[in-house]
Amino acid sequence: MPRDWDELFRLISSGETDFVYQPPHVYVQLEEHYNKSELLTALSRRGERKHHALLIVRNDSNISNVEELRGKSLLFGPKFSTIKTVAGKVLLQKHGINYEKDLLEYRYGGSCEEVALNVFLKAADAGFVCDDVTQNLTSPPDKTWPLPTNSLRVIASAEECPTWIFSAVKSADAPTVSAVIRALLSLHETQNHQGVLKDIESLGFAPLLESNLLILRKKFL
């Protein structure tokens, strides 16, 4: 787990790592280092190759659209999150909000649950969460979701992005890469792999579709 961008770049350049699991916008910036024929994408919890972020506020909040975030506090996702941070910033930009200047405050949050909790607890006025928490907001939540139903509401959705990408660096041993790719493709939630998949909030792996990357390149970079 690299501490920052520089360390990740160093690990790849020096050949200290053969595989990288990263957010898509990170992949796009480093793709020249990867073997493009061996790319996988982690399926979202809904089993899709793409997902997006939701901008949430407390249900009793007087914020009803993105523009009303001016002068308010906002929680992005983790700094390297494509959908909750990169796409979130793009969403603000589209609505004419400069997150550096127009907000009272912005911070980088943690998991979707943490962001949602902080919004609910009024530690922030709004925050970005993954789209797969939608059902927890309106219908009876799953056991791990702490918030009461209908305590938060969605005021906007960010652009769709590919899910996390698993790639092998060019210098990696081909047979090893093939074996790892086969192993990852065989992971399935219904089998005994739930433990592995739960940690990465995924239903399994699937080959990456180049078309999804095109969207990312076109809209964010």
Next chain:
Amino acid sequence: MKLNCRLKLIIAISLLVFASQLTTACIIIRQSEESLHEKNHIHGEELAQNMAEFSCQAIVSRNLASIYEQIQVALKYNNVRHVVVVDPNQKVLVSDNLEEVDSIYPPEHIKKFYFNEKLDSNPHYIDKNGETIAEITVPITLADDLLGHVILGYSHTEIAQKISNLNNKTMITLLAGFAGAFLLTILLTSMITRPLVQLEKTALKISMGNFEIEKPDTHGNDEFNLLSQTMYSMAKRLEELVYNDPLTGLYNRQLLNIRLSEELARSRRHVRPLALLLVDIDHFKRINDTHGHLVGDEMLVAITSLIAKHIREVDCLARFGGEEFIILAPDMTEMNARQLLAERIRSAVAKEEFNILPGKQSLRITISVGLALYPTDAKNEKELIATADQALYAAKYSGRNQVRTYSELKDYRSVP
């Protein structure tokens, strides 16, 4: 109900042991209770203090979600029932129950606080589940600024359960200990009071005229043992006074009656004859009148001593009256009783020179003997003595210094 000494001792010692055990158990339970409360209280305070320090950082960095996560960790401790972080105005910032966020603490259902100094100094309330909850409040401060409070509610249920278990175990131990102590008390009391009980039995026997008592153990030297030995000596002395003639040392009439009854019973049981010889010293009055009563007494002693030499071990010699003696001779036919016993004694006395007078002067004396046999001559004790008396009278009448049997009188009387 009359309680004897042993029972009183057992009850007294048992009550004493039970009271002492109960007191000890109460003290142990009380101390354990206090210790458990203190331990729980300290643990709760430490937890609340840690929460306060953590909350301070979280409030400053405005990451209240991390407080919620920390609360979830705290709730995993057995006794922690709720954790709430409030601002200085008691408005709930974070709570284990997110429904309470933004409300004013305490909520309606736990507003009835009470204090129980026996438990600890914290306010308490009974929650919806009936559990006793103690509240620990720790301020959240940054420098001198008050940011809020951490309110931690911990349950006394586990302590109550532990105390209940302790009570049960203590009660079982107490009962087992008491049962053991009770048995030990019985054993010890029995050991201690055994000589006393023995004394009581001995005294009872003596009071009923039974002097056949066991000789006490002479090895012990405690008070009871000494008392037993003294009582034995007293009983033996009393027996002598009651049953023995003080002059001759022979059985007196009272014991003679007892022995006669016993011998008759034995004779009946074994269908064996019993001979009764009534011996009277001839002209004994003359000795008294001539030589004085002291010489008379000496004569009585000398004669009884002589008679005693001629009777068997199984025979019984008793003083019947002034100068009259009775010999009970079991398992003897009339002929044997006459020849081997009565005549031999009479002859021995008649031949004896009694040196009881001052100087070299000796005294000679004779005796007359009346003999009767059970069951041929009599049916009971009274008749047996009466028939022997009649035979003695006949011996006297016939000139003294002779033996007469009742059967001879019968034969004589039966002659037309």
